[in-house]
Amino acid sequence: MPFPYKTVLVTGATSGIGEALAERMIASGIFVIAVGRRKERLDALVAKHGADKVAAEPFDVGDLDAIEGWVKRITATYPTLDSVVLNAGYQRTLDFTNPKSVSLKAVTAELHTNYLSPLQMSAQFLPHLTALGPSTPASIVLVSSGLAVVPMPRCANYSASKAAVHSLAWSLRSQLAGPYSPATRHIRVIELVPPAVRTELHTQQPDLVATGGADIGVPLDDYTDETWAELTAEDGPDEIVHSVFKNTGLPDIEHRRVAAFDSFVAVMRKQGARF
Template sequence: MAFPYKHVVLIGGTAGIGKAMGDRLIESGVKVTVVGRRQDRLDDFVRRHGENKASAVAFDIGNLDKIPEFAAQITKSYPDVDCIFLNAGLQRAHKFSEPETVDLQAFNLEMHVNFTSFVALTHAFIPFLKSKETQTSLIYTTSNLAIVPAAPVPAYSASKAALNAFILCLREQLQATTNIKVIEVLPPAVQTELHDYLGVEHGRNIGMPLDVFTNEAYQGLVDGRDQIIIGSIGPVETVKEIAEKRRVAVTEIAKMMRQLGSG
Protein backbone atom coordinates (compact mmCIF):
# COMPACT_ATOMS: atom_id res chain seq x y z
CA MET A 1 0.00 0.00 0.00
CA ALA A 2 1.01 3.62 -0.54
CA PHE A 3 0.29 6.82 1.33
CA PRO A 4 -3.17 7.76 0.01
CA TYR A 5 -2.84 11.54 -0.24
CA LYS A 6 -1.07 13.55 -2.91
CA HIS A 7 -0.39 16.98 -1.38
CA VAL A 8 0.08 17.49 2.36
CA VAL A 9 0.10 20.81 4.20
CA LEU A 10 2.44 20.07 7.11
CA ILE A 11 1.96 22.59 9.91
CA GLY A 12 4.91 22.59 12.27
CA GLY A 13 7.32 20.98 9.85
CA THR A 14 10.63 22.77 10.29
CA ALA A 15 12.06 20.67 13.14
CA GLY A 16 11.78 17.35 14.94
CA ILE A 17 8.93 15.02 14.07
CA GLY A 18 7.41 17.42 11.55
CA LYS A 19 10.61 17.83 9.58
CA ALA A 20 11.29 14.08 9.59
CA MET A 21 7.75 13.26 8.47
CA GLY A 22 7.99 15.87 5.73
CA ASP A 23 11.19 14.32 4.44
CA ARG A 24 9.63 10.85 4.55
CA LEU A 25 6.50 11.93 2.70
CA ILE A 26 8.50 13.57 -0.08
CA GLU A 27 10.66 10.45 -0.39
CA SER A 28 7.45 8.52 -1.04
CA GLY A 29 6.39 10.88 -3.83
CA VAL A 30 4.00 13.13 -1.91
CA LYS A 31 4.08 16.91 -2.39
CA VAL A 32 4.57 18.78 0.88
CA THR A 33 3.83 22.40 1.73
CA VAL A 34 5.58 23.03 5.02
CA VAL A 35 4.36 25.71 7.44
CA GLY A 36 6.35 27.25 10.27
CA ARG A 37 7.63 30.43 11.87
CA ARG A 38 11.31 30.27 10.93
CA GLN A 39 11.90 31.43 7.38
CA ASP A 40 15.46 30.10 7.21
CA ARG A 41 14.27 26.57 7.99
CA LEU A 42 11.38 26.84 5.55
CA ASP A 43 13.80 27.92 2.83
CA ASP A 44 16.14 25.05 3.69
CA PHE A 45 13.30 22.50 3.39
CA VAL A 46 12.43 23.71 -0.11
CA ARG A 47 16.08 23.94 -1.12
CA ARG A 48 16.78 20.36 -0.04
CA HIS A 49 13.80 18.86 -1.85
CA GLY A 50 13.32 21.20 -4.81
CA GLU A 51 10.41 23.45 -5.73
CA ASN A 52 8.73 20.71 -7.77
CA LYS A 53 8.28 18.61 -4.61
CA ALA A 54 8.18 21.13 -1.78
CA SER A 55 6.85 24.58 -0.98
CA ALA A 56 6.74 26.65 2.20
CA VAL A 57 4.57 29.25 3.91
CA ALA A 58 5.65 31.29 6.93
CA PHE A 59 2.93 31.49 9.58
CA ASP A 60 2.63 31.53 13.37
CA ILE A 61 -0.37 29.40 14.37
CA GLY A 62 -0.53 31.28 17.65
CA ASN A 63 -2.18 34.15 15.74
CA LEU A 64 -5.70 32.75 15.96
CA ASP A 65 -7.38 35.73 14.31
CA LYS A 66 -5.19 35.24 11.23
CA ILE A 67 -5.96 31.53 10.78
CA PRO A 68 -8.99 31.95 8.47
CA GLU A 69 -6.94 34.20 6.20
CA PHE A 70 -4.05 31.73 6.29
CA ALA A 71 -6.31 28.80 5.38
CA ALA A 72 -7.82 30.78 2.51
CA GLN A 73 -4.33 31.61 1.23
CA ILE A 74 -3.25 27.96 1.36
CA THR A 75 -6.31 26.59 -0.41
CA LYS A 76 -6.18 29.27 -3.10
CA SER A 77 -2.46 28.77 -3.76
CA TYR A 78 -2.57 24.96 -3.56
CA PRO A 79 -6.03 23.74 -4.67
CA ASP A 80 -4.78 20.14 -4.99
CA VAL A 81 -4.15 19.81 -1.23
CA ASP A 82 -5.96 16.79 0.18
CA CYS A 83 -4.36 16.40 3.62
CA ILE A 84 -3.70 18.77 6.53
CA PHE A 85 -1.09 17.44 8.97
CA LEU A 86 -1.08 19.37 12.27
CA ASN A 87 2.13 18.75 14.11
CA ALA A 88 3.30 21.91 15.93
CA GLY A 89 3.88 21.80 19.68
CA LEU A 90 5.52 23.27 22.77
CA GLN A 91 6.60 21.54 25.99
CA ARG A 92 7.81 23.06 29.25
CA ALA A 93 8.04 21.89 32.86
CA HIS A 94 5.76 23.60 35.43
CA LYS A 95 6.19 22.84 39.13
CA PHE A 96 3.00 23.77 40.97
CA SER A 97 4.45 22.54 44.26
CA GLU A 98 6.60 25.68 43.95
CA PRO A 99 3.99 28.12 42.61
CA GLU A 100 6.37 31.06 42.67
CA THR A 101 8.33 29.36 39.88
CA VAL A 102 5.33 28.79 37.60
CA ASP A 103 5.02 31.13 34.62
CA LEU A 104 1.29 31.12 33.90
CA GLN A 105 1.81 33.03 30.68
CA ALA A 106 4.07 30.23 29.43
CA PHE A 107 1.56 27.64 30.68
CA ASN A 108 -1.28 29.31 28.80
CA LEU A 109 0.85 29.63 25.66
CA GLU A 110 1.36 25.85 25.64
CA MET A 111 -2.39 25.30 25.88
CA HIS A 112 -2.96 27.91 23.18
CA VAL A 113 -0.48 26.48 20.67
CA ASN A 114 -0.96 22.77 21.41
CA PHE A 115 -4.76 22.79 21.55
CA THR A 116 -6.67 25.98 20.75
CA SER A 117 -4.78 26.73 17.55
CA PHE A 118 -5.40 23.17 16.31
CA VAL A 119 -9.13 23.61 16.82
CA ALA A 120 -9.07 26.89 14.91
CA LEU A 121 -7.06 25.34 12.07
CA THR A 122 -9.45 22.39 11.91
CA HIS A 123 -12.44 24.71 11.70
CA ALA A 124 -10.78 26.77 8.96
CA PHE A 125 -9.84 23.83 6.71
CA ILE A 126 -12.92 21.59 7.02
CA PRO A 127 -15.03 23.42 4.39
CA PHE A 128 -12.27 23.07 1.79
CA LEU A 129 -11.64 19.40 2.58
CA LYS A 130 -15.38 18.63 2.50
CA SER A 131 -15.65 20.17 -0.96
CA LYS A 132 -13.24 17.67 -2.51
CA GLU A 133 -14.67 14.71 -4.41
CA THR A 134 -12.03 12.29 -3.14
CA GLN A 135 -11.11 11.26 0.40
CA THR A 136 -9.23 13.91 2.36
CA SER A 137 -7.62 13.82 5.77
CA LEU A 138 -6.82 15.71 8.94
CA ILE A 139 -3.78 14.18 10.68
CA TYR A 140 -2.87 15.22 14.22
CA THR A 141 0.29 14.56 16.21
CA THR A 142 -0.70 14.25 19.86
CA SER A 143 1.22 12.18 22.43
CA ASN A 144 1.12 9.09 24.64
CA LEU A 145 0.72 11.71 27.38
CA ALA A 146 -2.77 12.39 26.04
CA ILE A 147 -3.65 9.00 27.50
CA VAL A 148 -1.36 8.81 30.55
CA PRO A 149 -0.11 12.25 31.69
CA ALA A 150 3.37 13.05 32.99
CA ALA A 151 3.34 15.11 36.19
CA PRO A 152 6.38 17.33 35.38
CA VAL A 153 4.71 18.63 32.18
CA PRO A 154 1.10 19.39 33.18
CA ALA A 155 0.37 21.92 30.42
CA TYR A 156 1.67 19.63 27.69
CA SER A 157 -0.19 16.63 29.13
CA ALA A 158 -3.43 18.59 29.52
CA SER A 159 -3.23 20.16 26.06
CA LYS A 160 -2.64 16.80 24.39
CA ALA A 161 -5.43 15.19 26.41
CA ALA A 162 -7.77 17.98 25.32
CA LEU A 163 -6.70 17.52 21.71
CA ASN A 164 -7.21 13.75 21.94
CA ALA A 165 -10.75 14.28 23.27
CA PHE A 166 -11.45 16.78 20.50
CA ILE A 167 -10.19 14.33 17.87
CA LEU A 168 -12.41 11.53 19.19
CA CYS A 169 -15.44 13.84 18.98
CA LEU A 170 -14.42 15.20 15.58
CA ARG A 171 -14.01 11.72 14.11
CA GLU A 172 -17.49 10.75 15.27
CA GLN A 173 -18.95 13.90 13.72
CA LEU A 174 -17.17 13.67 10.37
CA GLN A 175 -16.95 9.97 9.56
CA ALA A 176 -20.62 9.38 8.76
CA THR A 177 -21.34 12.41 6.59
CA THR A 178 -18.07 13.66 5.06
CA ASN A 179 -15.10 12.47 3.04
CA ILE A 180 -12.65 13.57 5.76
CA LYS A 181 -10.67 10.89 7.57
CA VAL A 182 -9.45 11.93 11.03
CA ILE A 183 -6.11 10.37 11.99
CA GLU A 184 -4.23 10.64 15.29
CA VAL A 185 -0.55 9.80 15.75
CA LEU A 186 0.44 9.35 19.41
CA PRO A 187 4.24 9.39 19.83
CA PRO A 188 6.21 8.47 22.93
CA ALA A 189 9.12 10.70 23.92
CA VAL A 190 11.19 11.12 20.74
CA GLN A 191 14.73 12.48 20.41
CA THR A 192 13.91 15.99 19.12
CA GLU A 193 14.16 19.68 20.02
CA LEU A 194 10.92 19.44 22.01
CA HIS A 195 12.90 18.63 25.15
CA ASP A 196 15.53 21.38 24.75
CA TYR A 197 14.26 23.08 27.94
CA LEU A 198 16.03 20.23 29.78
CA GLY A 199 19.31 21.16 28.10
CA VAL A 200 20.12 20.44 24.48
CA GLU A 201 22.55 17.56 25.04
CA HIS A 202 20.31 15.80 27.55
CA GLY A 203 16.95 16.70 26.02
CA ARG A 204 17.72 15.48 22.54
CA ASN A 205 18.73 12.06 23.84
CA ILE A 206 15.43 11.39 25.59
CA GLY A 207 13.17 8.76 24.07
CA MET A 208 12.88 6.88 20.81
CA PRO A 209 15.32 7.66 17.97
CA LEU A 210 13.62 9.98 15.50
CA ASP A 211 14.19 7.75 12.47
CA VAL A 212 12.65 4.74 14.24
CA PHE A 213 9.58 6.75 15.17
CA THR A 214 9.25 8.22 11.67
CA ASN A 215 9.33 4.80 10.03
CA GLU A 216 6.70 3.40 12.41
CA ALA A 217 4.43 6.42 12.05
CA TYR A 218 4.67 6.39 8.26
CA GLN A 219 3.89 2.67 8.16
CA GLY A 220 0.82 3.25 10.30
CA LEU A 221 -0.39 5.91 7.86
CA VAL A 222 0.25 3.64 4.88
CA ASP A 223 -1.65 0.82 6.62
CA GLY A 224 -4.68 3.07 6.85
CA ARG A 225 -4.89 3.18 10.65
CA ASP A 226 -6.67 6.18 12.15
CA GLN A 227 -5.13 5.85 15.62
CA ILE A 228 -1.40 5.16 15.59
CA ILE A 229 0.08 4.59 19.05
CA ILE A 230 3.86 4.22 18.99
CA GLY A 231 5.92 3.17 21.99
CA SER A 232 4.98 4.56 25.40
CA ILE A 233 6.35 5.87 28.66
CA GLY A 234 5.10 2.69 30.35
CA PRO A 235 3.98 -0.64 28.85
CA VAL A 236 2.66 0.12 25.38
CA GLU A 237 -0.17 -2.40 25.71
CA THR A 238 -1.46 -0.52 28.77
CA VAL A 239 -1.63 2.73 26.82
CA LYS A 240 -3.31 1.00 23.88
CA GLU A 241 -5.85 -0.68 26.16
CA ILE A 242 -6.81 2.61 27.82
CA ALA A 243 -7.03 4.38 24.46
CA GLU A 244 -9.21 1.66 22.95
CA LYS A 245 -11.59 1.55 25.92
CA ARG A 246 -12.00 5.33 25.73
CA ARG A 247 -12.63 5.17 22.00
CA VAL A 248 -15.31 2.49 22.39
CA ALA A 249 -16.94 4.53 25.15
CA VAL A 250 -16.94 7.67 22.98
CA THR A 251 -18.63 5.77 20.15
CA GLU A 252 -21.29 4.40 22.49
CA ILE A 253 -21.98 7.84 23.97
CA ALA A 254 -22.23 9.33 20.48
CA LYS A 255 -24.79 6.68 19.48
CA MET A 256 -26.81 7.33 22.61
CA MET A 257 -26.81 11.09 22.07
CA ARG A 258 -27.83 10.70 18.43
CA GLN A 259 -30.77 8.60 19.57
CA LEU A 260 -31.70 11.40 21.95
CA GLY A 261 -31.45 13.91 19.11
CA SER A 262 -28.37 15.73 20.43
CA GLY A 263 -25.69 14.77 17.87
Protein backbone atom coordinates (compact mmCIF):
# COMPACT_ATOMS: atom_id res chain seq x y z
CA MET A 1 0.00 0.00 0.00
CA PRO A 2 1.25 3.58 -0.58
CA PHE A 3 2.37 5.96 2.16
CA PRO A 4 -0.97 7.67 2.94
CA TYR A 5 0.01 9.67 6.02
CA LYS A 6 -0.44 13.43 6.17
CA THR A 7 1.26 14.46 9.43
CA VAL A 8 4.43 12.55 10.30
CA LEU A 9 6.74 12.87 13.29
CA VAL A 10 10.38 11.97 12.60
CA THR A 11 12.93 11.54 15.38
CA GLY A 12 16.60 12.02 14.61
CA ALA A 13 15.60 14.54 11.94
CA THR A 14 18.72 16.71 12.27
CA SER A 15 20.99 14.47 10.19
CA GLY A 16 21.36 11.26 8.26
CA ILE A 17 18.45 8.99 7.41
CA GLY A 18 15.98 10.94 9.56
CA GLU A 19 16.73 14.25 7.88
CA ALA A 20 16.73 12.68 4.41
CA LEU A 21 13.34 11.03 4.95
CA ALA A 22 11.93 14.25 6.39
CA GLU A 23 13.04 16.08 3.23
CA ARG A 24 11.32 13.50 1.01
CA MET A 25 8.12 13.74 2.98
CA ILE A 26 8.10 17.53 2.86
CA ALA A 27 8.65 17.39 -0.91
CA SER A 28 5.67 15.02 -1.15
CA GLY A 29 3.32 17.42 0.65
CA ILE A 30 3.45 15.70 4.04
CA PHE A 31 3.59 17.93 7.11
CA VAL A 32 6.63 16.88 9.14
CA ILE A 33 7.19 17.28 12.87
CA ALA A 34 11.00 17.23 13.01
CA VAL A 35 12.47 16.05 16.31
CA GLY A 36 16.09 16.19 17.44
CA ARG A 37 18.46 17.52 20.06
CA ARG A 38 20.11 20.18 17.88
CA LYS A 39 17.68 23.09 17.79
CA GLU A 40 19.76 25.09 15.32
CA ARG A 41 19.45 22.34 12.71
CA LEU A 42 15.72 22.02 13.26
CA ASP A 43 15.34 25.78 12.90
CA ALA A 44 17.33 25.65 9.66
CA LEU A 45 14.96 23.00 8.32
CA VAL A 46 11.96 25.22 9.09
CA ALA A 47 13.68 28.25 7.56
CA LYS A 48 14.37 26.22 4.41
CA HIS A 49 10.85 24.87 3.90
CA GLY A 50 8.51 27.13 5.90
CA ALA A 51 6.49 26.64 9.07
CA ASP A 52 3.49 25.56 6.99
CA LYS A 53 5.42 22.44 5.90
CA VAL A 54 7.54 21.49 8.89
CA ALA A 55 7.58 22.11 12.64
CA ALA A 56 10.66 22.00 14.87
CA GLU A 57 10.35 20.11 18.15
CA PRO A 58 13.68 19.97 20.03
CA PHE A 59 13.75 16.94 22.33
CA ASP A 60 16.21 14.37 23.64
CA VAL A 61 14.54 11.04 22.95
CA GLY A 62 16.94 9.36 25.36
CA ASP A 63 15.26 11.15 28.29
CA LEU A 64 12.87 8.30 29.05
CA ASP A 65 11.25 10.01 32.05
CA ALA A 66 10.19 12.97 29.89
CA ILE A 67 8.62 10.97 27.04
CA GLU A 68 5.12 10.52 28.51
CA GLY A 69 4.52 14.24 29.11
CA TRP A 70 6.18 15.18 25.83
CA VAL A 71 3.98 12.81 23.81
CA LYS A 72 0.86 14.23 25.45
CA ARG A 73 1.92 17.73 24.42
CA ILE A 74 2.80 16.64 20.88
CA THR A 75 -0.51 14.88 20.26
CA ALA A 76 -2.44 17.83 21.67
CA THR A 77 -0.49 20.27 19.50
CA TYR A 78 -0.74 18.16 16.34
CA PRO A 79 -4.05 16.28 16.54
CA THR A 80 -3.78 15.12 12.91
CA LEU A 81 -0.56 13.20 13.61
CA ASP A 82 -0.99 9.81 11.93
CA SER A 83 2.53 8.38 11.66
CA VAL A 84 5.66 8.33 13.82
CA VAL A 85 9.08 7.46 12.43
CA LEU A 86 11.31 6.38 15.33
CA ASN A 87 14.71 6.76 13.76
CA ALA A 88 16.98 8.41 16.35
CA GLY A 89 20.01 6.37 17.33
CA TYR A 90 23.76 6.33 17.66
CA GLN A 91 26.61 3.84 17.56
CA ARG A 92 29.75 3.38 19.65
CA THR A 93 32.56 0.83 19.83
CA LEU A 94 32.46 -1.69 22.67
CA ASP A 95 35.88 -3.26 23.31
CA PHE A 96 35.76 -6.37 25.50
CA THR A 97 39.50 -6.92 24.96
CA ASN A 98 39.86 -3.87 27.18
CA PRO A 99 37.17 -4.51 29.81
CA LYS A 100 38.03 -1.38 31.79
CA SER A 101 36.90 0.69 28.81
CA VAL A 102 33.38 -0.75 28.96
CA SER A 103 31.30 1.96 30.60
CA LEU A 104 27.90 0.98 31.99
CA LYS A 105 26.78 4.61 31.72
CA ALA A 106 27.67 4.75 28.01
CA VAL A 107 26.14 1.34 27.29
CA THR A 108 22.92 2.31 29.08
CA ALA A 109 22.67 5.63 27.23
CA GLU A 110 23.00 3.81 23.89
CA LEU A 111 20.27 1.34 24.86
CA HIS A 112 18.01 4.17 26.03
CA THR A 113 18.23 6.01 22.72
CA ASN A 114 18.30 3.04 20.35
CA TYR A 115 15.78 0.71 21.96
CA LEU A 116 14.02 1.82 25.14
CA SER A 117 13.03 5.15 23.61
CA PRO A 118 11.26 3.67 20.54
CA LEU A 119 9.61 1.09 22.79
CA GLN A 120 8.34 3.78 25.18
CA MET A 121 7.31 6.12 22.36
CA SER A 122 5.40 3.34 20.59
CA ALA A 123 3.43 2.70 23.77
CA GLN A 124 2.79 6.39 24.44
CA PHE A 125 1.71 7.26 20.88
CA LEU A 126 -0.57 4.24 20.49
CA PRO A 127 -3.61 5.67 22.34
CA HIS A 128 -3.59 8.67 19.99
CA LEU A 129 -3.09 6.57 16.85
CA THR A 130 -5.81 4.15 17.97
CA ALA A 131 -8.24 7.01 18.63
CA LEU A 132 -7.92 8.16 15.02
CA GLY A 133 -10.29 5.30 14.20
CA PRO A 134 -10.30 2.46 11.68
CA SER A 135 -10.96 4.72 8.68
CA THR A 136 -7.73 6.69 9.19
CA PRO A 137 -4.51 4.89 8.19
CA ALA A 138 -1.80 5.24 10.83
CA SER A 139 1.66 3.82 11.28
CA ILE A 140 4.67 3.33 13.49
CA VAL A 141 7.94 3.15 11.57
CA LEU A 142 10.87 1.58 13.42
CA VAL A 143 14.43 1.84 12.12
CA SER A 144 16.62 -1.13 12.95
CA SER A 145 19.72 -2.24 11.01
CA GLY A 146 21.19 -5.15 9.11
CA LEU A 147 23.27 -5.56 12.28
CA ALA A 148 20.03 -6.59 14.01
CA VAL A 149 20.23 -9.85 12.05
CA VAL A 150 24.00 -10.32 11.73
CA PRO A 151 25.83 -8.39 14.48
CA MET A 152 29.16 -6.59 14.11
CA PRO A 153 31.61 -7.41 16.92
CA ARG A 154 33.05 -3.87 17.01
CA CYS A 155 29.70 -2.34 18.00
CA ALA A 156 28.22 -5.17 20.05
CA ASN A 157 25.86 -2.99 22.09
CA TYR A 158 24.55 -1.14 19.03
CA SER A 159 23.93 -4.48 17.28
CA ALA A 160 22.12 -5.81 20.35
CA SER A 161 19.96 -2.69 20.62
CA LYS A 162 18.95 -2.95 16.97
CA ALA A 163 18.23 -6.66 17.36
CA ALA A 164 15.85 -5.64 20.14
CA VAL A 165 14.15 -3.10 17.84
CA HIS A 166 13.86 -5.80 15.15
CA SER A 167 12.20 -8.20 17.57
CA LEU A 168 9.95 -5.43 18.90
CA ALA A 169 8.74 -4.62 15.38
CA TRP A 170 7.60 -8.20 14.79
CA SER A 171 5.78 -8.49 18.12
CA LEU A 172 4.19 -5.05 17.86
CA ARG A 173 2.96 -5.77 14.31
CA SER A 174 1.53 -9.13 15.34
CA GLN A 175 -0.29 -7.71 18.36
CA LEU A 176 -1.81 -4.69 16.61
CA ALA A 177 -3.04 -6.74 13.65
CA GLY A 178 -4.15 -9.72 15.74
CA PRO A 179 -7.63 -11.21 16.10
CA TYR A 180 -8.07 -9.73 19.57
CA SER A 181 -7.15 -6.19 18.54
CA PRO A 182 -9.81 -4.83 16.15
CA ALA A 183 -9.29 -1.26 17.35
CA THR A 184 -5.64 -1.20 16.24
CA ARG A 185 -5.73 -2.97 12.87
CA HIS A 186 -5.50 0.34 11.01
CA ILE A 187 -2.05 0.95 12.56
CA ARG A 188 0.63 -0.43 10.29
CA VAL A 189 4.04 -1.31 11.75
CA ILE A 190 6.84 -0.73 9.23
CA GLU A 191 10.47 -1.60 9.85
CA LEU A 192 13.39 -0.13 7.92
CA VAL A 193 16.46 -2.38 7.89
CA PRO A 194 19.28 -0.19 6.54
CA PRO A 195 22.81 -1.28 5.75
CA ALA A 196 25.76 0.94 6.60
CA VAL A 197 24.89 4.37 5.19
CA ARG A 198 27.27 7.32 4.86
CA THR A 199 26.03 9.52 7.68
CA GLU A 200 27.22 11.11 10.92
CA LEU A 201 26.61 7.77 12.64
CA HIS A 202 30.13 6.88 11.48
CA THR A 203 31.89 10.24 11.21
CA GLN A 204 31.18 11.01 14.88
CA GLN A 205 33.11 7.92 16.04
CA PRO A 206 36.77 8.91 16.58
CA ASP A 207 38.06 5.34 16.34
CA LEU A 208 36.42 4.87 12.93
CA VAL A 209 37.75 8.20 11.73
CA ALA A 210 41.25 7.27 12.90
CA THR A 211 41.22 4.00 10.94
CA GLY A 212 39.68 5.50 7.81
CA GLY A 213 36.39 3.69 8.27
CA ALA A 214 34.11 6.69 8.71
CA ASP A 215 33.15 6.88 5.03
CA ILE A 216 31.80 3.36 4.72
CA GLY A 217 28.38 2.48 3.42
CA VAL A 218 25.75 3.25 0.82
CA PRO A 219 25.51 6.93 -0.22
CA LEU A 220 22.67 8.57 1.72
CA ASP A 221 20.81 9.71 -1.40
CA ASP A 222 20.91 6.21 -2.87
CA TYR A 223 19.59 4.70 0.34
CA THR A 224 16.83 7.30 0.58
CA ASP A 225 15.79 6.87 -3.06
CA GLU A 226 15.31 3.13 -2.67
CA THR A 227 13.65 3.31 0.76
CA TRP A 228 11.24 6.07 -0.21
CA ALA A 229 10.25 4.09 -3.34
CA GLU A 230 9.47 1.09 -1.11
CA LEU A 231 7.57 3.20 1.42
CA THR A 232 5.38 4.72 -1.28
CA ALA A 233 4.88 1.55 -3.36
CA GLU A 234 1.34 0.26 -3.79
CA ASP A 235 2.25 -3.12 -2.28
CA GLY A 236 5.31 -2.10 -0.29
CA PRO A 237 6.55 -4.55 2.35
CA ASP A 238 6.21 -4.04 6.08
CA GLU A 239 9.91 -4.86 6.48
CA ILE A 240 12.07 -2.87 4.07
CA VAL A 241 15.44 -4.57 3.60
CA HIS A 242 17.86 -2.65 1.36
CA SER A 243 18.96 -4.32 -1.88
CA VAL A 244 22.63 -4.19 -0.83
CA PHE A 245 21.80 -7.27 1.26
CA LYS A 246 20.48 -9.20 -1.77
CA ASN A 247 23.49 -11.51 -2.17
CA THR A 248 24.52 -11.69 1.49
CA GLY A 249 22.12 -14.39 2.63
CA LEU A 250 20.35 -12.00 4.99
CA PRO A 251 17.00 -12.05 3.09
CA ASP A 252 16.98 -15.86 3.22
CA ILE A 253 17.67 -15.77 6.95
CA GLU A 254 14.80 -13.34 7.41
CA HIS A 255 12.34 -15.36 5.31
CA ARG A 256 13.02 -18.48 7.38
CA ARG A 257 12.74 -16.59 10.66
CA VAL A 258 9.48 -14.92 9.62
CA ALA A 259 7.99 -18.28 8.67
CA ALA A 260 9.05 -19.73 12.03
CA PHE A 261 7.63 -16.70 13.86
CA ASP A 262 4.28 -16.90 12.04
CA SER A 263 4.01 -20.62 12.77
CA PHE A 264 4.85 -20.07 16.42
CA VAL A 265 2.24 -17.30 16.78
CA ALA A 266 -0.40 -19.49 15.09
CA VAL A 267 0.30 -22.38 17.47
CA MET A 268 0.17 -20.12 20.53
CA ARG A 269 -3.14 -18.60 19.43
CA LYS A 270 -4.64 -22.04 18.91
CA GLN A 271 -3.71 -22.74 22.50
CA GLY A 272 -5.60 -19.64 23.61
CA ALA A 273 -2.81 -17.07 23.85
CA ARG A 274 -4.27 -13.60 23.40
CA PHE A 275 -1.15 -12.30 21.67
